Amino acid sequence: MAASLLLNRVSRSVSLHRVGGALVFSSLDAQIRGGRLSGTFFRERSLATLAEGGASRFDEMVSANQRKYYLLGGKGGVGKTSCAASLAVKFASHGHPTIVVSTDPAHSLSDSFSQDLSGGVLKPVQGVDSTLLALEITPERMKEEIKSQAGGDKSVKNMMDSMGLGMFAGELGDLNLEDMLNAASPGIDEIAAISKARIEIYLQVLQFVESPEYSRFTRIVFDTAPTGHTLRLLSLPDFYDSSISKITKLKKKVTAAASAFTSVFGKKKEIQEQGPSNELDQLKERMEKVRNVFRDVDTTEFVIVTIPTVMAINESSRLHASLRKENVPVQRLIVNQLLPDSQSDCKFCSVRRKEQTRVLGLIQKDTELSGLKLIQSPLLDAEIRGVPALKFMGDLIWK
Numbered sequence: 163m164a165a166s167l168l169l170n171r172v173s174r175s176v177s178l179h180r181v182g183g184a185l186v187f188s189s190l191d192a193q194i195r196g197g198r199l200s201g202t203f204f205r206e207r208s209l210a211t212l213a214e215g216g217a218s219r220f221d222e223m224v225s226a227n228q229r230k231y232y233l234l235g236g237k238g239g240v241g242k243t244s245c246a247a248s249l250a251v252k253f254a255s256h257g258h259p260t261i262v263v264s265t266d267p268a269h270s271l272s273d274s275f276s277q278d279l280s281g282g283v284l285k286p287v288q289g290v291d292s293t294l295l296a297l298e299i300t301p302e303r304m305k306e307e308i309k310s311q312a313g314g315d316k317s318v319k320n321m322m323d324s325m326g327l328g329m330f331a332g333e334l335g336d337l338n339l340e341d342m343l344n345a346a347s348p349g350i351d352e353i354a355a356i357s358k359a360r361i362e363i364y365l366q367v368l369q370f371v372e373s374p375e376y377s378r379f380t381r382i383v384f385d386t387a388p389t390g391h392t393l394r395l396l397s398l399p400d401f402y403d404s405s406i407s408k409i410t411k412l413k414k415k416v417t418a419a420a421s422a423f424t425s426v427f428g429k430k431k432e433i434q435e436q437g438p439s440n441e442l443d444q445l446k447e448r449m450e451k452v453r454n455v456f457r458d459v460d461t462t463e464f465v466i467v468t469i470p471t472v473m474a475i476n477e478s479s480r481l482h483a484s485l486r487k488e489n490v491p492v493q494r495l496i497v498n499q500l501l502p503d504s505q506s507d508c509k510f511c512s513v514r515r516k517e518q519t520r521v522l523g524l525i526q527k528d529t530e531l532s533g534l535k536l537i538q539s540p541l542l543d544a545e546i547r548g549v550p551a552l553k554f555m556g557d558l559i560w561k
């Protein structure tokens with residue numbers, strides 16, 4: 163007879179049964195189907211191994227009442243969305259009004275929660291008893307909003323007006339900003355390329371930081387895009403800062419040339435000099451605010467998610483080095499999709515298990531990763547979709 167041991171106090175979705183010498187993991191899905199999941203057998207020793215060194219110290223994460231931002235990032239496909247969504251559900255169920263935000267252009271929050279969270283607006287997550295909102299940031303939508311705020315005109319004339327050079331705009335006719343940026347120097351090209359999506363993401367994040375309407379949310383969890391994109395996003399204010407300096411220098415040169423031109427031809431037109439608080443400076447200031455939030459150990463933590471393969475570990479190591487350089491606080495490393503111990507391994511499983519043990523050893527030796535709190539998350543035998551599944555996963559990881 164199977165003696166049932168309740169693992170999960172919150173969701174009642176996970177129970178552990180003792181069958182002979184083995185412990186059998188039984189998920190909500192399986193309980194719904196009226197049977198145990200096949201193939202996922204844990205021996206007592208393996209559960210102990212997962213527990214050891216696998217604690218996330220969730221008590222530390224949940225204890226502070228002040229707002230905290232958690233960014234989950236790593237290589238593509240390692241389980242960032244599943245870990246972020248499960249963390250958001252867990253925070254909400256512990257009484258923190260929570261927002262989970264995807265900054266990955268290829269969103270998967272809707273798939274992960276198994277409900278429609280698309281559209282670029284905050285939507286309440288169904289099936290959670292506490293306050294949990296979700297947002298898939300859609301740059302296209304943000305662009306529309308910015309355009310409408312700016313009167314729908316982002317032409318060169320508009321930009322030159324804002325730089326106090328509107329009098330020359332007529333020469334440039336109907337060129338649009340994108341054409342101009344595309345035709346300019348490599349640095350400017352890069353602004354054009356990144357500005358489209360990432361500045362808009364920053365502006366959206368700013369809303370959470372600045373707007374009183376969101377002040378009651380005490381946990382904000384970000385499901386970030388794969389590594390490269392996220393790093394560029396975090397370093398955006400510095401990049402933008404240097405770009406603004408370039409634009410300001412350009413403005414000075416054009417202004418000087420224009421003064422010379424008007425004095426030669428005796429025209430008395432005043433060249434509008436603007437103070438430091440023009441549009442660009444204001445944007446820079448606001449972006450710096452976000453940058454500072456993301457670098458403050460009291461408000462932010464970046465959690466690296468990885469899987470037990472050499473390629474993923476190497477990328478995680480590089481990610482940590484870059485985050486350290488950017489002064490973004492990192493404390494935890496989730497190793498997801500760990501094959502649990504089994505008494506009845508097939509050849510394939512035992513080879514994979516041997517390899518993952520070797521890789522876990524590499525983490526211990528890696529100078530970037532060895533200092534992080536290691537959270538071990540098992541490979542489950544069902545896809546993690548929907549709130550019950552996320553609660554299930556969350557209770558395994560965040561404890």
Ligand SMILES: Nc1ncnc2c1ncn2[C@@H]1O[C@H](COP(=O)(O)OP(=O)(O)OP(=O)(O)O)[C@@H](O)[C@H]1O
Nearest residue numbers: 238239240241242243244270499540541542545546
């Ligand atoms: N521990 C796990 N056990 C079983 N399946 C998992 C586990 N973690 C993640 N998955 C599954 O792996 C797939 C990818 O997970 P997820 O979308 O969370 O990864 P991601 O890193 O966010 O991916 P992307 O980089 O494409 O956004 C999903 O089908 C998810 O259900």
